[in-house]
Amino acid sequence: MTSFIKIIRIAASVAVLAMAILALFSVPTLAFAQQSYTPLSPLPGTTAGNCAINPTTGYPDPDCKSDLSNYLPGLFSLVIGVAGALAVIMIVIGGIEYLSTDSMFGKEGGKEKIKNAVWGLILAIGAYAILNTISPRLVNFSLILSSIPPPATTTPVGGGSAGCVGTNSCVAGDPWPDDSFVRLQKLLSGGNIPVNKNNCKTVGETNCTSVYGLGYGAIDGVIQLKRNCEAQGNITCSVVVTGGTEYWLHGSQTGAAKTTINLNTTGHKPGNSVVDISSSYSNLNDFITDSSKSGSYKRVSCSQGGCTCSNKGPGWLIGNAVYVRESSPDHWHVCFSSSTGGGF
Structure with missing residues (x-):
């Protein structure tokens, strides 16, 4: 059971770290955001288009595409979801362990699992809620950069204002x-x-x-x-x-x-x-x-x-x-x- 506790702690930590990194770099420098590819095994929420497995080829259809603008936000949401799911599983396991034993040590172990799971869930959801409260743009980011046309000005020969x-x-x-x-x-x-x-x-x-x-x-x-x-x-x-x-x-x-x-x-x-x-x-x-x-x-x-x-x-x-x-x-x-x- 100790391994489950470590897993949920790691998942929660990754979620917080992902939010921090993506908040810092949500204004990208890159041309990579526009370079898409067809993933062999797409992760939920990280793709666009029809990603159902083609029964003939065994791979997703060619119109299933992913790029940084889809992948990173999707991965961010996926990590939060995994952390929440693991927390619920650990709460259930801890509850069963607490109710199914009369041993004092067994009950303490169950309570510890529930406590750790609750704290991990609070950590993941709390970090998301805090960033969303500060600015929704910190969690609803986009890597798509709109092209801004240059101003229609005439550059004079030799510099200076025309x-x-x-x-x-x-x-x-x-x-x-x-x-x-x-x-x-x-x-x-x-x-x-x-x-x-x-x-x-x-x-x-x-x-x-x-x-x-x-x-x-x-x-x-x-x-x-x-x-x-x-x-x-x-x-x-x-x-x-x-x-x-x-x-x-x-x-x-x-x-x-x-x-x-x-x-x-x-x-x-x-x-x-x-x-x-x-x-x-x-x-x-x-x-x-x-x-x-x-x-x-x-x-x-x-x-x-x-x-x-x-x-x-x-x-x-x-x-x-x-x-x-x-x-x-x-x-x-x-x-x-x-x-x-x-x-x-």
Whole structure:
């Protein structure tokens, strides 16, 4: 009989331990919860579907499935049920032993069995009741995770909050996004490329330069331009950005068409690899226009595609980037490939 007492104690302990573990891990990390299988010998309450044994094969039907979302909660309930059943059996056995003997020691043994069984039953049911009182979710858990669709937001090139740019709905007076990620981390720290003015705060602001959302082709292109220029003759080539994605300061439109982002046709927009750089540095100018260099450095005309970037001045093709010398004010207007930068 001592073995029965040990069994019920173990069952009760397992029930409590199972409740504690499952309460702690009822929010799973796993993809396993969705991986089902057909058990050869299903446990009661741990499966879904028809689990009757097929008389032909001797195994459950294929639609009998089990996974963690069914198995663990079912095992939890099964352990509680087994503990309760063993407790009742031990109470009956203890009662029979108590009534069927006149021996004092026999009656004490029966009373001890009944007491242990009652305490085991109280332990199992009490633990369940306490957890259910604290929160029903601790005992009515589920391992099925609902998929949450990602928010429909537009991630701008270069990081930061997209604001009106994300919906392509900017008009005059709208707040303009911060460009410190591209300005500081990409251009300045990544290639020692400064920007001549502070970032714009609103659409329509003048006397500002923004590199918010500047295409990666332009970012990589100006950095590589500086490196290659300086590598030609061990000289210093200053590359300063003077125009970026502040579209309202560029283009030929006037009025509302100039400050409305989806109406302005300039290439100076977030996501594009078009940038203006200063033409005040002779080393850089000589590097761009030096036709004696080998490779694909060459003067391009409108008929050769130079005007697709700009028709406001002479253009030079370096790799797959077009450099156009514009005036009013004098500067380099550069169109880089969106994916491969300057093509160096």
